[in-house]
Amino acid sequence: MINSRVITDLLPVVQPMVQAFINACAAADIDLIITSSYRDAESQDALYAQGRTTPGYVVTNAKGGQSYHQYRCAVDVCPIVNGKCVWDTTQPIWAKVSTIGKAQGLEWAGDWVSFKEMAHFQYTGGLSIADLQSGGTIV
Numbered sequence: 001m002i003n004s005r006v007i008t009d010l011l012p013v014v015q016p017m018v019q020a021f022i023n024a025c026a027a028a029d030i031d032l033i034i035t036s037s038y039r040d041a042e043s044q045d046a047l048y049a050q051g052r053t054t055p056g057y058v059v060t061n062a063k064g065g066q067s068y069h070q071y072r073c074a075v076d077v078c079p080i081v082n083g084k085c086v087w088d089t090t091q092p093i094w095a096k097v098s099t100i101g102k103a104q105g106l107e108w109a110g111d112w113v114s115f116k117e118m119a120h121f122q123y124t125g126g127l128s129i130a131d132l133q134s135g136g137t138i139v
């Protein structure tokens with residue numbers, strides 16, 4: 001089960017965008033960490049089970065094969081304040097983080113209608129999960 005937190009496990013086209021995101025946050029005095037970058041199908045399935053067949057809250061609607069994390073083009077992030085992650089996404093710092101992330105060309109899942117994921121940013125090059133499942137390449 002792989003659940004990576006490093007930029008280098010992302011697609012080459014996505015790495016500089018995420019690095020620019022972190023750098024722009026740093027310039028705004030926001031210490032941003034990646035809590036998840038690449039996840040394999042097994043790890044995604046375990047996350048999907050959370051809140052359904054295993055303890056915890058439901059945090060995703062994506063099973064293995066249905067998450068952009070598996071295609072190395074998505075990150076989950078969290079700002080650190082005084083040494084702790086700000087998990088409460090209603091805090092004002094999250095509005096700054098989302099604005100900065102979108103300014104780097106990333107899509108923010110906090111804008112999604114069906115299942116908002118405030119911590120999730122991605123670059124898909126316009127490709128859908130179906131496109132990626134059938135071998136599409138993000139450029």
Ligand SMILES: [Zn+2]
Nearest residue numbers: 074075076120
């Ligand atoms: Zn995510």
